[in-house]
Amino acid sequence: MAAAGLGPGEAAAAAHALSLPAEAFGNDPRVELAWAMKAHQHAEIYFNLISSVDPKFLNLTKVDDQIYSDFRATFRDLRVDVLDPEELKSEPAKEKWRPFCLRFQGLVEDFNYGTLLRLDCRGGYTEDNSIFATRIQFFAIEIARNREGWNSAVYSRARPPAAQEVVSG
Numbered sequence: 001m002a003a004a005g006l007g008p009g010e011a012a013a014a015a016h017a018l019s020l021p022a023e024a025f026g027n028d029p030r031v032e033l034a035w036a037m038k039a040h041q042h043a044e045i046y047f048n049l050i051s052s053v054d055p056k057f058l059n060l061t062k063v064d065d066q067i068y069s070d071f072r073a074t075f076r077d078l079r080v081d082v083l084d085p086e087e088l089k090s091e092p093a094k095e096k097w098r099p100f101c102l103r104f105q106g107l108v109e110d111f112n113y114g115t116l117l118r119l120d121c122r123g124g125y126t127e128d129n130s131i132f133a134t135r136i137q138f139f140a141i142e143i144a145r146n147r148e149g150w151n152s153a154v155y156s157r158a159r160p161p162a163a164q165e166v167v168s169g
Contacts, residue, residue: 051158
């Protein structure tokens with residue numbers, strides 16, 4: 001990643017910039033790159049986590065139970081295995097997501113920060129399989145995927161095949 005080439009002063013400036021609300025910036029390409037790098041790093045860490053730990057045992061936040069129950073009460077029929085971007089980005093969807101997200105302000109740190117979300121939970125974070133979402137949308141959908149067993153495919157695929165007994169004779 002390009003962040004490795006930053007000096008201490010540049011890294012401190014980037015960290016400070018990332019702590020400011022989005023409204024403080026226009027379309028500064030340096031800030032957009034820093035946000036994209038942070039989102040990509042988060043995505044890599046999460047994918048490695050669900051590849052190495054059975055997702056059904058994961059807790060992503062201190063309030064996973066509340067996030068999941070509120071999510072399923074609000075979005076009862078939303079498919080989480082393969083997401084339709086319109087269910088996140090269309091105007092009617094935004095009107096439904098906004099109050100849900102705001103319920104977690106103060107409960108989930110950086111609840112409205114941008115992050116990457118996989119569209120198809122069986123795949124990785126590729127350009128075609130990723131969408132930007134808020135952090136609370138990421139948590140809600142990934143907690144549902146974990147609890148409902150959808151992310152088990154990633155974990156199972158990452159496991160080495162069981163050692164086969166060698167029969168000598």
